[in-house]
Amino acid sequence: MIGVALSPVILQLAFSGTRLDHTAVGDVGQAYGAASAMVAVAALAAVTASMILQWQQVRAMRLQLLDETTDELVKLAMVNANYRQCWGARVSPDHVSEDLFYYCQRLVKLWTDSWEQQKIDEPLARAYLRSFFDSEVPRMFWERTGDWHRPGPARDHRDQFRVIVNEEYLRALHAGPPSRPFEQFSSLNAETDRTTGA
Template identity: 80%
Template sequence: MAADKNDAFHAPARKRTGSWGLLWIAAALAVIGVALSPLLLGLAYSRAGVDFGVIGDVGQAYGAASALVATTALVAVAASLIEQRRQVREVRLQLLDQTTDELVRLAMANPVYRQCWGARVSPGHVAEDLFYYCQLLVKLWTDSWEQRKIDEPLARAYLQSFFDSEVPRMFWERTGDWHCPGPARNHRDQFRVLVNEEYLRALRAGPPARSFEQFPSTDDSFPVINKPRTSRPLEFP
């Protein structure tokens, strides 16, 4: 599979979702405080026997604070709308990710659908299932890396073992971007940098410890249940 086709297996980079609850509460309390402050001031000054004109002077000073609080509330609402939009995009990316996984597994379970992806993803002598499975492994580690469930030493350990087999090397040679890597714009892209580094490190280290192993891949290679052992008619004593 070409590099551009391999991108279909990778969901766009995702960021962690933050919590805006505290910001909402602070903005709401500020707005309520501003709305009730004239009443509270009126009660306080009326009980103290202070001329109501003093309250008017306080109100003029209060206007600047009111404008500041209103601006803060507006910024909070705008930030919340932006966050909600990002969360919706996050959900859509997750659904896209799940759909991609389902399509790959469908192609693995039903080889007839693989021709719909275009050219073969593996050389003619290598079963395509192996490349599909390699892709699922890389995707699993990429998602784990993005969610920070694995750190760099553990990721490199996985990749070193991965590329000590001939099939993963053939897979990344065809589908990886090791020959023209793009910039690492986010945490997810950094994992692809690690994959490329460990792939090239494995090539420099020499042949893999595990060579390609040919397994039967056609239905004729497996026994058929209840298949007659002979075509001769049954004989009874």
């Protein structure tokens, strides 16, 4: 760009004291015109790349905001059981406290986010899930909320974790009953009753 701006001065110095060859000057001008066009194309490409990057950042921020809003709603439902009826039908069987399913959902989300941020790799993720599904409550949770019955290919890196969860869930089912059956704790129900004022 500096060369294009200073080209008249450079040409005058180059041909000072001699008769100016307009043909040569025209050739040089055409060369600089091509260079100028290349600079313009490069600038346009840079602007386009910048706009794409900004769009991706805005999209990521919107997804993060949506994720945080969902988290807040789930937390509110965990703290006050009255709000759970606004979500529709019970998420757990009648004999199982919904608190347990909400907690399972939080665990899966934690591991999914950790996977997406590449804080855990596949062997560690599978180790977490293998232990997770060795308990009856997580199996009941994923049976009701997972998409293991309609498997599909992973669309992106985050979706790969869903595939891994389904694989570990089915592997656990084929391995036999969980080592930890469902346990009914009266303190959990008492805490829910106390929170809701029942």
